[in-house]
Amino acid sequence: MQYVKLGATGLDVSRICVGCMSFGIPGRGPHEWTLDEEASRPLIRRALDTGINFFDTANVYSDGTSEEIVGRALTDLANRDEIVLATKVNGAMHEGPNGRGLSRKAIMTEIDHSLRRLGTDYVDLYQIHRFDPVTPVEETMEALHDVVKAGKARYIGASSMYAWQFSKAQYTARANGWTRFVSMQNHYNLLYREEEREMLPLCQDQGVGVVPWSPLARGRLTRDWGAATARSRTDAFGRNLYQEGDREIVDAVARIAAERDVPRARIALAWLLHQDAVTAPIVGATKPEHLDDAVASLDLELTEKEIEQLEQPYTPRAISGH
Secondary structure, three states: OOEEEOOOOOOEEEOOEEEHHHEOOOOOOOOOOOEOHHHHHHHHHHHHHOOOOEEEOOOOHHHHHHHHHHHHHHHHHOOOOOOEEEEEEOOOOOOOOOOOOOOHHHHHHHHHHHHHHHOOOOEEEEEEOOOOOOOOHHHHHHHHHHHHHOOOEEEEEEEOOOHHHHHHHHHHHHHHOOOOEEEEEOEOEOOEOHHHOOHHHHHHHHOOEEOOEOOOOOOHHHOOOOOOOOOOOOOHHHHOOOOHHHHHHHHHHHHHHHHHOOOHHHHHHHHHHOOOOEOOOEEEOOOHHHHHHHHHHHHOOOOHHHHHHHHOOOOOOOOOOO
16 A cells, blocks of 8 residues: 555545445435445555555434444454544534534534544544535634644534635634645546646645545446446435536546556546555445555556547536535
8 A cells, every 4th residue: 555645634544535425224314325334444454455545424424324334343453553544524514503514513512423423532633524605714714723733633624615715714723823725626537627726726836635536437437338337326416526528537537447457437537546645545345355456557657658548538628516
């Protein structure tokens, strides 16, 4: 396993991050395809055996049961001091007032609930799941600063938003002497490269680590165009992320994978790992080979010609995933 610093911090993270949305009680939340605890634990063990130390979950995943499953597994299988455990806040956790968002009340409430479910005194990375347009950014950043100062999080991170929103949050924190974000978890893959316009250059300039979600485009980069899976058939959010013209890119991945005699996932991940701004793609796994392909992609060097073939068909599109 390869390890790198997360942005400008001294924190060592594996170059592959395990996305834990795959783990959770099926039916608790919108995802019927998640793995229960018995099915999840062998995958978490396998990730640890490969040297992966970076795990990303969220309070909303499977109504909190992802945090519970991941927390118990890491307690039993890993050395907490070596693990980088990340979770997120913003999504709706209950109906009625104050059930979601990035108010001080929501952040202070949800960090305690997440720590209880994870069975730990702190998370290494506490991330805002999206930008909250109805809460003053000063309120959010001060609350996150207080979470860090209380010892409940070591670092804070952000997720998909416009570059101006991220800049505003960072400026507000700097101006007030509060903790700034050290990472950006954004939507970035061969089928969605709009982040290359502003967000990725901003992160590189400011020393912010980039941990992309959906690096395989919800699996579209790993299978023939139009092929369906249990997840894709029920993924209303993912259904609107990509477009018909992406078929040419998917075909290019398939062609290069066939020439190399490797699974398509390795080609798509290798391209992402070639991007200077990227720290660690967040890879969701429901089968052992998903982890094996992710780890193997670290040693796959694409040629300039192959990179050109993968990138050339891309066309600009509307912002998505925020």
